[in-house]
Amino acid sequence: MTAPMAYDYIVVGAGSAGCAVAAGLAERQAGSVAVIEAGPSDAHPFVKIPMALMWLMGSRRDWRFKSAPMAGVNGRRINIPRGRMVGGSGSINSMVWFRGRASDFDGWNVPGWSWADVEPAFEEVEAKITPNRLAAPHPLTDRLHRLFGGNGAAPPSPDYESAGVCHFNMRNSRRWSAADAFLRPAASDHDLTVITGRIVRRLHLDKGCAKGVILGGAGEDTVITARKGVILSAGAIGSPDLLLRSGIGPADSVTQQTVVVDGVGQNLHDHPGCGMHFAGAETGYGLTLKQAGQWLAAPLNLMRGRGPLASPTVEGAAFFNARGDGSDPDVQSHFIPFFMNHAGHRYAPGSGYFADVCVCRPKSRGRLMRRNGQLHIDLGLFKDEADLDTLTHGLFRLRSLMADAMGDAAAPEVYPAGAATSHDDMRAHVRANAGTAYHPVGTLRMGTDPDAPVTPTCDVRGVGSLWAADASLMPAVTSANTNAPAMMIGHRAASFIAA
Numbered sequence: 168m169t170a171p172m173a174y175d176y177i178v179v180g181a182g183s184a185g186c187a188v189a190a191g192l193a194e195r196q197a198g199s200v201a202v203i204e205a206g207p208s209d210a211h212p213f214v215k216i217p218m219a220l221m222w223l224m225g226s227r228r229d230w231r232f233k234s235a236p237m238a239g240v241n242g243r244r245i246n247i248p249r250g251r252m253v254g255g256s257g258s259i260n261s262m263v264w265f266r267g268r269a270s271d272f273d274g275w276n277v278p279g280w281s282w283a284d285v286e287p288a289f290e291e292v293e294a295k296i297t298p299n300r301l302a303a304p305h306p307l308t309d310r311l312h313r314l315f316g317g318n319g320a321a322p323p324s325p326d327y328e329s330a331g332v333c334h335f336n337m338r339n340s341r342r343w344s345a346a347d348a349f350l351r352p353a354a355s356d357h358d359l360t361v362i363t364g365r366i367v368r369r370l371h372l373d374k375g376c377a378k379g380v381i382l383g384g385a386g387e388d389t390v391i392t393a394r395k396g397v398i399l400s401a402g403a404i405g406s407p408d409l410l411l412r413s414g415i416g417p418a419d420s421v422t423q424q425t426v427v428v429d430g431v432g433q434n435l436h437d438h439p440g441c442g443m444h445f446a447g448a449e450t451g452y453g454l455t456l457k458q459a460g461q462w463l464a465a466p467l468n469l470m471r472g473r474g475p476l477a478s479p480t481v482e483g484a485a486f487f488n489a490r491g492d493g494s495d496p497d498v499q500s501h502f503i504p505f506f507m508n509h510a511g512h513r514y515a516p517g518s519g520y521f522a523d524v525c526v527c528r529p530k531s532r533g534r535l536m537r538r539n540g541q542l543h544i545d546l547g548l549f550k551d552e553a554d555l556d557t558l559t560h561g562l563f564r565l566r567s568l569m570a571d572a573m574g575d576a577a578a579p580e581v582y583p584a585g586a587a588t589s590h591d592d593m594r595a596h597v598r599a600n601a602g603t604a605y606h607p608v609g610t611l612r613m614g615t616d617p618d619a620p621v622t623p624t625c626d627v628r629g630v631g632s633l634w635a636a637d638a639s640l641m642p643a644v645t646s647a648n649t650n651a652p653a654m655m656i657g658h659r660a661a662s663f664i665a666a
């Protein structure tokens with residue numbers, strides 16, 4: 168069937184926020200809505216099976232972006248996975264569910280986005296997502312709550328030092344993404360069309376207004392008209408890039424300037440993180456002779472919500488102060504009860520577990536731009552050395568916390584272990600090994616100041632009938648994982664756009 172060539176609203180990107188904003192518009196009967204997604208559908212067993220995200224990363228359902236070489240990490244280019252299918256990055260993520268701290272939103276200082284404003288929106292999102300505690304965590308993950316006096320019932324919180332099994336957006340031990348909770352129900356009940364496998368190359372602009380989108384593909388470009396407007400939900404990399412490709416952005420980053428919006432692509436940041444590997448006979452899930460039976464039974468156990476295939480890899484988290492000085496948590500640790508080979512071999516034999524440290528509120532900022540027609544993604548890691556210091560201290564504290572939590576089940580640390588005993592060695596280790604938690608945000612910051620590319624009501628400044636709604640709007644990253652905040656932004660944006 169050929170898709171109609173005109174809709175009232177076109178949403179670019181069926182990711183975590185795009186699904187929520189499209190459903191919100193359709194439910195309000197604001198007009199016909201089309202969601203255009205570059206990737207395929209999410210109807211693939213690896214999307215549903217929690218552990219299979221490790222096979223989706225690096226596959227054709229991942230954009231597989233790479234950063235520019237960054238001085239802060241010894242000139243390395245790091246991987247930036249982003250989901251490329253219906254559900255977006257929410258279809259390849261670990262499904263850990265955190266709203267963030269109330270002070271994160273108050274600190275944005277954007278009218279309409281304080282904690283008091285966003286809390287009801289989180290509640291509405293959660294009514295559809297129903298996040299819940301992991302049904303059958305690995306016994307090692309169940310040890311985490313011993314830290315900080317927790318009782319194991321409540322999930323850890325970025326508000327205070329805490330550790331334990333996380334809550335997840337899973338149902339019956341399967342992924343339950345924004346596509347499941349928002350997009351499909353709205354598409355079946357309302358005037359909402361989902362178009363997959365078509366990449367939006369540029370915006371169709373006329374007299375300073377977005378009138379539609381231009382799709383690339385074999386042969387000629389296709390224009391799809393948006394009678395009421397276009398919503399950018401292509402994510403923190405895709406949305407600013409689409410503006411730049413349409414001639415909207417800072418003068419030094421676009422070739423054919425249509426509209427000068429200086430802030431586009433600025434303020435890019437992510438949670439910098441670095442891991443610690445532990446290996447010991449029959450500790451975490453791994454490839455050993457003794458665990459062969461467990462792997463053979465894994466498909467059956469998945470049906471019962473147990474075993475390695477039912478694990479979203481990250482099972483638990485801890486929030487703590489890196490220096491242990493009694494102040495608020497400034498780092499988050501993700502706990503993965505799987506043996507992860509530190510040389511990067513996917514199928515190395517062994518048993519063990521992994522934990523990382525990520526800086527909750529990084530100070531460093533980078534920038535996304537186009538240079539000679541190429542996307543240039545500088546995450547700015549450790550531009551501000553305070554982030555490096557916090558991460559370095561956090562790894563030392565993680566070392567002792569892991570020993571306390573695992574107790575008699577602890578496995579020896581195998582990396583960095585003896586290579587990082589002094590502060591200087593650990594700092595060097597972080598520069599040589601750090602990556603991110605895969606939470607890029609901030610490239611279309613919301614704000615009231617004229618330099619903010621997006622207004623508090625999600626309008627792209629300087630262009631009519633054009634809105635943005637995704638993780639790129641966050642002026643500063645929240646203190647934990649970003650999927651829930653991205654959905655909340657999409658959900659809330661729908662009410663502004665429909666109004």
Ligand SMILES: Cc1cc2nc3c(=O)[nH]c(=O)nc-3n(C[C@H](O)[C@H](O)[C@H](O)COP(=O)(O)OP(=O)(O)OC[C@H]3O[C@@H](n4cnc5c(N)ncnc54)[C@H](O)[C@@H]3O)c2cc1C
Pocket residue numbers: 179180181182183184185203204205206224248249250251252253254255256257259260261262263264265365366367368400401402403405406409481604605606607637638639648649650651653654
């Ligand atoms: C591997 C991984 C693990 C993660 N783990 C967690 C976790 O456990 N918990 C958590 O809270 N967060 C996690 N995150 C982060 C979280 O998933 C993201 O912050 C969130 O999904 C971002 O939502 P978004 O709507 O901004 O962008 P996305 O969900 O990335 O959506 C953008 C969509 O736009 C589409 N698109 C882009 N450009 C175009 C174009 N030109 N034309 C058409 N379509 C386009 C993309 O294909 C994609 O579907 C993880 C992320 C990754 C990658």
